[in-house]
Amino acid sequence: MNKQRIIVIGNGMVGYKFCEKLIDQDPDRQFAITVFGEEPRPAYDRVNLSKYFAGSTVDDLTMATREWYADHDIELFTGERVEIIDVDNKEIESVTGRRMGYDKLVIATGSSAFVPPIPGVDKKGVFVYRTIEDLDQIIEHGRKVKTAAVVGGGLLGLEAAKALLDLNLKTNVIEYNPRLMPRQVDQAGSDVLQQKIEELGISVLLQKRTDAVLGNGSVEGVAFADGSQLDVEMIVVSAGIRPRDEIARKNNIAVGERGGILVDSHLQTSAPDVYAIGECVVFNNMVYGLIAPGYQMADVVVDNLLGGDKEFQGADMSTKLKLLGVDVGSFGDPFAEGDHIDAVSIRNTVKQTYKKIVVDRETNCLIGGILVGDTSDYGTLLQYTQNQMSLPECLEHLVTPPASGAASSATELPDTASICTCENVTKRQIIDAFEDGQTTVDQIKSCTKAGTGCGGCVPLVTDILNAQIKKSGGEVKTALCACFDHSRVELAERMRTEKVKTYWEALGRFGHGGGCEICKPAVASILASYQNDFILNHQNIQDTNDQFLANIQKNGSYSVVPRVPGGEIRPEQLIAIGQVAKDFDLYTKITGGQRIDLFGARVEQLPLIWQRLRDVGLESGHAYAKSLRTVKSCVGSTWCRFGVQDSVGLAIRIENRYKGLRSPHKLKSAVSGCSRECAEAQSKDFGVIATEKGYNLYVCGNGGMKPRHADLFAEDLDEETLIKYIDRFLMYYIRTADRLTRTSKWLEKFEGGIERLRAIVIDDALGICEELEREMQHQVDTYVCEWSRVLDDPAMRRRFAPFVNSDESDPNIHFQPERGQKKPLVTASSTEVHV
Amino acid sequence: MSQWIKACGIDDIQPNAGGCVKIGEHQIAIFNENRETWYAVQNMCPHKQQFVLSRGLIGKQGDIPKVACPLHKNTFSLQTGEHLGGNCAYHLRTYPIRVVDQEIQICLQDESPSSSATQTTQCETQHAQ
Numbered sequence: 002m003n004k005q006r007i008i009v010i011g012n013g014m015v016g017y018k019f020c021e022k023l024i025d026q027d028p029d030r031q032f033a034i035t036v037f038g039e040e041p042r043p044a045y046d047r048v049n050l051s052k053y054f055a056g057s058t059v060d061d062l063t064m065a066t067r068e069w070y071a072d073h074d075i076e077l078f079t080g081e082r083v084e085i086i087d088v089d090n091k092e093i094e095s096v097t098g099r100r101m102g103y104d105k106l107v108i109a110t111g112s113s114a115f116v117p118p119i120p121g122v123d124k125k126g127v128f129v130y131r132t133i134e135d136l137d138q139i140i141e142h143g144r145k146v147k148t149a150a151v152v153g154g155g156l157l158g159l160e161a162a163k164a165l166l167d168l169n170l171k172t173n174v175i176e177y178n179p180r181l182m183p184r185q186v187d188q189a190g191s192d193v194l195q196q197k198i199e200e201l202g203i204s205v206l207l208q209k210r211t212d213a214v215l216g217n218g219s220v221e222g223v224a225f226a227d228g229s230q231l232d233v234e235m236i237v238v239s240a241g242i243r244p245r246d247e248i249a250r251k252n253n254i255a256v257g258e259r260g261g262i263l264v265d266s267h268l269q270t271s272a273p274d275v276y277a278i279g280e281c282v283v284f285n286n287m288v289y290g291l292i293a294p295g296y297q298m299a300d301v302v303v304d305n306l307l308g309g310d311k312e313f314q315g316a317d318m319s320t321k322l323k324l325l326g327v328d329v330g331s332f333g334d335p336f337a338e339g340d341h342i343d344a345v346s347i348r349n350t351v352k353q354t355y356k357k358i359v360v361d362r363e364t365n366c367l368i369g370g371i372l373v374g375d376t377s378d379y380g381t382l383l384q385y386t387q388n389q390m391s392l393p394e395c396l397e398h399l400v401t402p403p404a405s406g407a408a409s410s411a412t413e414l415p416d417t418a419s420i421c422t423c424e425n426v427t428k429r430q431i432i433d434a435f436e437d438g439q440t441t442v443d444q445i446k447s448c449t450k451a452g453t454g455c456g457g458c459v460p461l462v463t464d465i466l467n468a469q470i471k472k473s474g475g476e477v478k479t480a481l482c483a484c485f486d487h488s489r490v491e492l493a494e495r496m497r498t499e500k501v502k503t504y505w506e507a508l509g510r511f512g513h514g515g516g517c518e519i520c521k522p523a524v525a526s527i528l529a530s531y532q533n534d535f536i537l538n539h540q541n542i543q544d545t546n547d548q549f550l551a552n553i554q555k556n557g558s559y560s561v562v563p564r565v566p567g568g569e570i571r572p573e574q575l576i577a578i579g580q581v582a583k584d585f586d587l588y589t590k591i592t593g594g595q596r597i598d599l600f601g602a603r604v605e606q607l608p609l610i611w612q613r614l615r616d617v618g619l620e621s622g623h624a625y626a627k628s629l630r631t632v633k634s635c636v637g638s639t640w641c642r643f644g645v646q647d648s649v650g651l652a653i654r655i656e657n658r659y660k661g662l663r664s665p666h667k668l669k670s671a672v673s674g675c676s677r678e679c680a681e682a683q684s685k686d687f688g689v690i691a692t693e694k695g696y697n698l699y700v701c702g703n704g705g706m707k708p709r710h711a712d713l714f715a716e717d718l719d720e721e722t723l724i725k726y727i728d729r730f731l732m733y734y735i736r737t738a739d740r741l742t743r744t745s746k747w748l749e750k751f752e753g754g755i756e757r758l759r760a761i762v763i764d765d766a767l768g769i770c771e772e773l774e775r776e777m778q779h780q781v782d783t784y785v786c787e788w789s790r791v792l793d794d795p796a797m798r799r800r801f802a803p804f805v806n807s808d809e810s811d812p813n814i815h816f817q818p819e820r821g822q823k824k825p826l827v828t829a830s831s832t833e834v835h836v
Numbered sequence: 837m838s839q840w841i842k843a844c845g846i847d848d849i850q851p852n853a854g855g856c857v858k859i860g861e862h863q864i865a866i867f868n869e870n871r872e873t874w875y876a877v878q879n880m881c882p883h884k885q886q887f888v889l890s891r892g893l894i895g896k897q898g899d900i901p902k903v904a905c906p907l908h909k910n911t912f913s914l915q916t917g918e919h920l921g922g923n924c925a926y927h928l929r930t931y932p933i934r935v936v937d938q939e940i941q942i943c944l945q946d947e948s949p950s951s952s953a954t955q956t957t958q959c960e961t962q963h964a965q
Binding site: 443446447448450452453459483484514515516517518520521522540541542543544545548549553555556557800803804805806807809811813814827 | 844848849851852853855856857866869880885887888892895896897898901902906920921922
């Protein structure tokens with residue numbers, strides 16, 4: 002059987018890769034292969050051409066030796082350009098007159114450097130940067146001069162600049178655009194790149210259009226459009242590439258309007274049995290000037306020749322490379338813009354790195370991004386882009402790895418991510434532990450030590466474990482804890498409908514075992530949300546903060562936050578707070594929620610402090626509880642010349658209405674008196690912004706760990722409707738949110754999203770609104786200040802003591818001075834006290 | 837030599853909760869289940885060396901009675917003092933405890949006053965039933 006003959010025109014990287022792939026995939030050798038190359042030597046690595054200046058030899062750069070071609074029966078003619086393709090007779094003729102028939106022809110002639118028609122560009126000392134011959138000439142000329150410039154600050158231009166720098170020339174890079182690598186990076190990325198390049202001694206001139214090359218015979222400088230000049234003795238032009246399509250033009254094979262051999266998705270040209278691949282090709286109006294798409298094209302043609310039906314779909318222009326020692330990555334479409342396109346970027350001026358990601362909010366997918374200075378995340382981010390993986394909730398974790406415990410989107414983290422920073426445990430170690438049969442969080446903790454330090458990473462460890470369980474086909478338990486098989490939502494529903502009154506009743510009826518530190522506070526919260534009896538009637542199931550109605554601090558002391566509704570406070574209350582702080586030596590700080598926090602109180606001082614605060618009408622601020630914190634306000638129409646409603650008055654009304662309401666997590670709110678939004682209502686669980694006609698209600702915003710802008714829920718409401726909607730919204734959240742889930746996270750997991758929530762809360766789609774309002778009214782009607790209850794109950798007051806057998810103060814709590822106040826002293830002096 | 841010392845009265849500690857007694861320079865956390873079963877461990881959490889364990893929530897991990905530190909929720913066996921997260925660097929000292937005529941008594945081992953709060957020496961634990 003006669004073999005079919007394939008002729009390959011062009012022996013560059015793509016032409017070579019085609020041969021390599023064909024040999025690999027055609028072990029029976031159906032084809033005889035002949036290759037013609039214009040250059041005098043076999044294909045070499047043009048991508049790493051700059052290494053030639055840094056000491057690499059032609060042999061180092063050669064893709065494969067002549068022996069390799071011979072060993073695989075590939076006929077190779079170098080230095081022999083093909084001039085004629087006779088498509089009718091299926092024959093070619095080379096520049097030497099050699100004629101040869103083909104069954105299939107593959108054109109891989111690549112591209113040449115584009116030299117713009119600048120006056121004087123033909124002077125001696127102007128070079129392009131494309132072939133080893135070009136490089137030899139650059140080296141030759143570079144020995145005689147001291148200064149050089151590259152015209153073009155793109156990818157290849159910077160490669161050329163590296164070459165000139167290696168020749169010890171004073172090097173300039175001239176770019177017409179306002180930034181370097183304009184096709185790959187944005188301005189901020191370019192700024193970082195420029196800074197790093199300039200540190201190497203290269204001068205970067207941006208927004209400079211080169212109008213003329215100056216000099217008498219040989220180069221002496223360049224003139225710019227703005228009238229300025231630069232004196233240089235040598236120029237390398239790197240203004241882009243042009244497809245080498247002349248062989249097609251001469252032989253009536255179709256080319257694109259702006260050059261390039263036209264191909265279809267099988268990479269067939271207009272001539273039968275003639276294919277074209279690599280940079281000489283135009284596909285869908287696109288010339289692919291990168292190596293990876295060229296290799297993909299080679300692969301498609303090999304597949305088609307061997308009977309396959311692969312198609313070239315266009316290629317990703319993502320690229321990662323090291324330019325002048327600087328890592329640069331660009332993937333997907335980093336310049337996408339549009340209504341639902343968001344970009345997150347971070348620039349580290351110390352490390353000189355820049356990262357940007359571009360996200361489509363509608364599809365929740367990564368569209369593209371830019372990395373300068375550090376491309377270690379390139380692989381991960383490229384995966385997101387290419388596989389349309391849905392993104393973690395917290396986008397900034399894609400640009401900065403989360404601190405331990407800060408992320409919940411565990412599945413998206415790379416295996417190398419450090420999950421527990423206390424014990425230095427990576428995600429991989431947790432997955433390994435799971436695969437070794439550790440299937441509960443406790444087992445994982447025990448096996449890997451993750452979560453056994455500060456415990457902040459336990460939610461993350463749980464997420465990773467659950468993801469692994471799901472992956473392996475198992476069912477993730479939504480059980481509250483080992484004592485209850487119900488989720489928090491299921492348990493709340495049963496406790497609500499069956500009017501459960503105590504923890505032990507709940508445990509007896511719905512749970513098993515002896516209770517634990519997870520279900521006790523969770524049940525306590527549910528009881529409070531529906532029964533609203535005194536918190537300390539259930540003291541032994543409350544977390545320490547709710548046991549002592551104060552916030553425990555790192556050294557076992559507590560902090561006290563009186564409620565300041567709407568941030569409005571009378572001078573005598575301020576004075577009283579100041580006097581209390583002075584008398585009890587408390588550290589004072591203004592909180593983010595327009596309140597005053599008093600730190601460093603000993604447990605036995607708490608009732609004494611509250612006695613004094615109550616005397617001036619101050620109430621518990623519930624800073625210690627999963628409950629309403631503050632309703633922040635701006636000064637509103639009463640004083641502000643822009644205000645359109647009384648934001649302070651409304652904030653006070655809202656804060657007093659919902660104070661003490663126990664919920665799955667803390668609740669924050671704010672009221673702004675006009676659209677300037679000084680109270681930052683859109684970062685709150687529920688926020689109100691005054692309008693000329695009434696109030697706009699926003700819900701499910703969050704600052705803190707995972708910032709989220711609140712959604713506009715309803716517009717131009719009157720005050721009563723506003724309160725009604727908030728009543729319903731809050732009670733519905735309490736009914737359906739998982740334990741320790743803020744409203745923002747709750748909404749993200751909420752089926753049907755904000756639309757469904759509107760239908761339930763506004764349109765009463767579930768027919769529960771009356772019930773929700775009733776439940777809230779019960780809460781409002783039964784509110785009492787917890788501290789006031791304690792002060793009036795001597796038995797309760799006695800519980801605020803460090804020791805049950807002594808009236809002493811705890812001798813192990815120590816403070817030291819700082820900036821005129823005190824701070825906890827947590828040093829050896831407290832660790833060396835013995836039991 | 838060991839000696840039983842009065843810690844406090846039964847009523848001084850809330851049911852199913854804890855309280856701290858100070859005996860000399862010792863801080864000991866005492867816990868109970870329904871005021872029937874009693875436990876005594878060091879009050880200092882070995883994680884951050886703060887004297888807070890008596891204010892932690894108690895519960896059960898399987899059959900093991902445990903306390904969760906209020907600061908960072910590390911859990912410890914009330915029977916053995918073992919860290920239930922498996923970090924053996926954290927181990928609580930446990931003390932024999934008994935109830936005599938409504939009085940809770942703790943047995944302090946004869947020991948040098950300088951012995952560390954975090955030492956892992958096992959101490960025989962008794963349960964006053």
